[in-house]
Amino acid sequence: MPLCTRASVFSTAAAALIGLQTLASPAHSGVFEPEMFELDNGMQVVVVTNRSAPVVTHMVWYRVGAADETPGVSGIAHFLEHLMFRGTDSLDDGEFSRIVGRNGGQDNAFTSWDMTAYFQNVAVDRLPLVMEMEADRMVNLALDADIVDTERSVIIEERRERIDDNPSSRLSEQMLAALYQNHPYGRPIIGWEHEMAELSLEDAAEFYETWYAPNNAILIVSGDIDAAELRPLAERIYGPIPSRPVPERARPQEPEVAIARRIVLTDPNVQQPSWRRFYLAPSYARGATEHAYALQVLNEIFGAGTTSRLYEALVLDQGIAVGAGSAYSPVYFDETEIGIFVAPNGDVDPEVIEAAVDAEIALLLSEGVEEWEVESAKERLVLAAIYARDSLGGPARTLGRALTAGVGIDVVEEWPERIGAVTADDIMAAAHAVLRPGRSVTGLLLPGDPEAETGQESAQ
Amino acid sequence: MTRYARWIAGLAGLALAAALPAGNGAKAVEVQHVITPLGLEAWLIQNDRIPVISIEFAFPGGLTTDPEGKEGLTNLVSYLLDEGAGNIESRDFQNLLNDRAIDLYFTPGVDHFYGTMRTTALHAEEAFDLLRLALTAPRFDAEAVERMRAAVLADIRRTVADPSWMARRAFYEVAYPGHPFGRPSRGTAATLGGLTTDDLHDFVARRFTRDGLVIGVAGDIDADTLAIALDTVFGALPETSDFEPIAPPGPPPVGESILVQRDGPQSSMLVVQNGVDREDPDYYAALVMNQILGASALRSRLGRELRERRGLTYGITSWLRETELVDLLMVAGQLSNENVPEALTQTRAVWLEMAQGGVTEDEVSDSVAYLTGSFPLLFTSSEGIAGMLVWAQLEGMGIDFIEDRTARLEAVTADQVSRLAAELLDGDGLTAVVVGNPPDAFQADTVLSAEEMAERELDAGL
Structure with missing residues (x-):
């Protein structure tokens, strides 16, 4: 079922998501070596061949997401994604997924701040069928008032399940809202409930007509196919859809706030406390972009896995935490964040955790990183990247995210070389630029009675 | 090294x-x-x-x-x-x-x-x-x-x-x-x-x-x-293991209602009845029945009634829980507290309708097409493949398990699924567990407290 991806922001694995490499295949120079072409109507096409099984992943990505919504209509990008499954002029409500299913395929969709994507995994001989249906709903979506009402209840239930009934998600939602004071990354992808309750058929229709056009879409197919085989299908099926003007994606940027913020969430359902901190950080496309690759290596040294500095200090040496790590993905259209996450051990006071994290950051900023740490982090990143090809959908998702984040596929294909070029000096320049308290939000998740403590944002 | x-x-x-x-x-x-x-x-x-x-x-x-x-x-x-x-x-x-x-x-x-x-x-x-x-x-x-x-x-x-x-x-x-x-x-x-x-x-x-x-x-x-x-x-591992096999438990409860009181905007609902053993001749018919019943929120009777038509829940899924000693048919979903009674009523109605009215030829052929056609999608990463190879061996299948599974699924008929549904599905016999704060219309035989359950798990006994 349709879902919003937030994992891209929070999971440590995402830090390496964009990096993929073919070390042991010297014949390959790039990572996935995709073939690319463009249809006359401006629709971009990307093909990644993988002949392991006679199946394909077929995806259509739109360069629009929750951060492109008009203020006051939060959640409409994701709501439209749900409605895309509920009928076109020629397909009945729910028929899309039923047809995919009876053809042995799986389908779904996901929405993030920068993109909305629809996909089907099918046997390669069923590819034309799903292409026809995806092209159909790019232009012929049928919106029905009763269905809009029912589906609105579904997304509100989805919000409650994902966020309202999950204290950890509520804390992260509030931390992002505090971190981004002007940029729409501070709004939840799924929307604020009071605005979701007002989302109308007209809102969905307007968003659809504004953004869903072939020249704002990317077709990505990976699996048992190449460009020569795909091109005639793409030209026949997607080619006739007329292009039309699509707005520029211009989002308001963040001011220099220079105030550390703090969010405390207490909830009786919390048993395991959590400490976390987000710093604003550049993406590949926006902000101090020159630091993006260095920050990926820094993240690997500082917070990736059980051999990172944070895990060693807090979990192994001091025994004050049961888990500690950081996460950073620069694949965003605008400035993004790097996050630090710690699970305290037993009843260890979160203040003790915070002091220990701050001490590690201070040590990093004063003493720098060792040459061997840099080399081994780069090696790990590049090695782990080999696994990215060991998947049907992974390459398509990686390329789709890059292209909808406003960068070229060079950030994927040349990633190993660019990571390889990062030096200790680059890392320290990035660390000093990003790890600044005035650009951060610290969050605490605590057990207890919410009335007893302020859950409010406060300046530190 | x-x-x-x-x-x-x-x-x-x-x-x-x-x-x-x-x-x-x-x-x-x-x-x-x-x-x-x-x-x-x-x-x-x-x-x-x-x-x-x-x-x-x-x-x-x-x-x-x-x-x-x-x-x-x-x-x-x-x-x-x-x-x-x-x-x-x-x-x-x-x-x-x-x-x-x-x-x-x-x-x-x-x-x-x-x-x-x-x-x-x-x-x-x-x-x-x-x-x-x-x-x-x-x-x-x-x-x-x-x-x-x-x-x-x-x-x-x-x-x-x-x-x-x-x-x-x-x-x-x-x-x-x-x-x-x-x-x-x-x-x-x-x-x-x-x-x-x-x-x-x-x-x-x-x-x-x-x-x-x-x-x-x-x-x-x-x-x-x-x-x-x-x-x-x-190679250096000992030849034989040494542990006591456990005795099978009795059958699962029938028609029980269990409430676990917990504050929050939603309830978590779990509905359970007896399932079908892997060795049962109706096992493959049960797989097809589960597809039609609720395996996918986007393509099943439960999904259609609870999500598409009524907007009661975002996710509702059914599955066959097979273990060596216990086989269950389970349904889980999360929904607003006030919707719990209606969701249970609708779930029982879906059960009753399939038990009495059976399934259609189209539903069976669609489900078989999905179960057989989507199987190769599990073979697209080395981890996925290794996992499938272990699964097939544990299921007792032969090295031709891909063909064998397809053949067994394709042999399932609508009559067989309808007969199985009539024998197995018992709307009134469903046991329901609700964790949340549902209205009084949900009457529980057993009432527990989430807080007390949590304390019990976390009490170090000092």
């Missing part, structure tokens, strides 16, 4: 191959049956397109074998095998894995103890050697044991806050009192605290054995090389 002196030397294992069509039959997936010089057996799908190797294996006996009072032992072992082995201490062991990007993890299931390793072909030798050490000579140093005990406790703390976990916990506890199925599989703070290093060593010595070991491998390795590697990894 020790290296394999014999790595390249060709002590050839015996490999029998079966070529099988996948998907539309355009290409063959070749499953090789590898028999090593020491007599170990494994299934292999070789693929040299990507320089990655994945191995999955399963030892018999899972979470339910923990002795009473030592609940959580199996799970704790699974946390500790990569925390130092042989003369390599925890930090160094983790460094060796991380520096080579070797993924190694262990997962306790209900009936089996699983291990999974993924490595680049470049570091395969070291990877297999680290795996051998982890299985044959785990250290269980005090520091690592305490650290992982704390990590498990943190996991328990996190999951007791999850209403869907709480619903399953409450069901098993009420349904199977005193039986291993009714006990907390990761243990409680109290039982976890009582586990000793001797318990851990004893577990490894008695349970990691060659009888009943099942192995699946996929990726960039040939049968001969694999045969040698497998003998190196598993």
Whole structure:
């Protein structure tokens, strides 16, 4: 079922998501070596061949997401994604997924701040069928008032399940809202409930007509196919859809706030406390972009896995935490964040955790990183990247995210070389630029009675 | 690091191959049956397109074998095998894995103890050697044991806050009192605290054995090389295991209502009835029935009634829970508290309609097409393939399992599914567990408190 991806922001694995490499295949120079072409109507096409099984992943990505919504209509990008499954002029409500299913395929969709994507995994001989249906709903979506009402209840239930009934998600939602004071990354992808309750058929229709056009879409197919085989299908099926003007994606940027913020969430359902901190950080496309690759290596040294500095200090040496790590993905259209996450051990006071994290950051900023740490982090990143090809959908998702984040596929294909070029000096320049308290939000998740403590944002 | 002196030397294992069509039959997936010089057996799908190797294996006996009072032992072992082995201490062991990007993890299931390793072909030798050490000579140093005990406790703390976990916990506890199925599989703070290093060593010595070991491998390795590697990894394990099989519990409760009181905007709903055994002649009909009933929120009767038509829930899913001793048909969903009574009424109505009215030919052919057609999608990563190869062996299928499964599904008829539905589906006999704060219209036979359940799991007994 349709879902919003937030994992891209929070999971440590995402830090390496964009990096993929073919070390042991010297014949390959790039990572996935995709073939690319463009249809006359401006629709971009990307093909990644993988002949392991006679199946394909077929995806259509739109360069629009929750951060492109008009203020006051939060959640409409994701709501439209749900409605895309509920009928076109020629397909009945729910028929899309039923047809995919009876053809042995799986389908779904996901929405993030920068993109909305629809996909089907099918046997390669069923590819034309799903292409026809995806092209159909790019232009012929049928919106029905009763269905809009029912589906609105579904997304509100989805919000409650994902966020309202999950204290950890509520804390992260509030931390992002505090971190981004002007940029729409501070709004939840799924929307604020009071605005979701007002989302109308007209809102969905307007968003659809504004953004869903072939020249704002990317077709990505990976699996048992190449460009020569795909091109005639793409030209026949997607080619006739007329292009039309699509707005520029211009989002308001963040001011220099220079105030550390703090969010405390207490909830009786919390048993395991959590400490976390987000710093604003550049993406590949926006902000101090020159630091993006260095920050990926820094993240690997500082917070990736059980051999990172944070895990060693807090979990192994001091025994004050049961888990500690950081996460950073620069694949965003605008400035993004790097996050630090710690699970305290037993009843260890979160203040003790915070002091220990701050001490590690201070040590990093004063003493720098060792040459061997840099080399081994780069090696790990590049090695782990080999696994990215060991998947049907992974390459398509990686390329789709890059292209909808406003960068070229060079950030994927040349990633190993660019990571390889990062030096200790680059890392320290990035660390000093990003790890600044005035650009951060610290969050605490605590057990207890919410009335007893302020859950409010406060300046530190 | 020790290296394999014999790595390249060709002590050839015996490999029998079966070529099988996948998907539309355009290409063959070749499953090789590898028999090593020491007599170990494994299934292999070789693929040299990507320089990655994945191995999955399963030892018999899972979470339910923990002795009473030592609940959580199996799970704790699974946390500790990569925390130092042989003369390599925890930090160094983790460094060796991380520096080579070797993924190694262990997962306790209900009936089996699983291990999974993924490595680049470049570091395969070291990877297999680290795996051998982890299985044959785990250290269980005090520091690592305490650290992982704390990590498990943190996991328990996190999951007791999850209403869907709480619903399953409450069901098993009420349904199977005193039986291993009714006990907390990761243990409680109290039982976890009582586990000793001797318990851990004893577990490894008695349970990691060659009888009943099942192995699946996929990726960039040939049968001969694999045969040698497998003998190196598993060859030193004892021949036979030594653990008490557990007695089957009684049948699950019928028509019970269980409420676990918890504050929050939503309730988590779990609906359960008796399922179908893997050996039952109606097993494949049951798979098809479950597809039609509720396996997908986007393409099932439950999804249509509860989500598409009424907007009661975002996710509602049904599944067949098969274990060696217990077979259940379960439905889970999360929904606003006030919607609980209607969701239960509608679920019972879906049950009743299928029991009385049966299923249509179209529903059966659509579901069979999905179950057979989507199967090759599970064969698109080396980890996925290795997992499927272990699954097929544990299910007792032959090396032709892809064709066999397809043939059995295609033989299912609408009459068979309708007859099964009439016999099996019992709308009034459904047992319902609700974790939340539903209106009074939901009347419970048993009322528990989420807070008290959490306290019980977390009480260290001091």
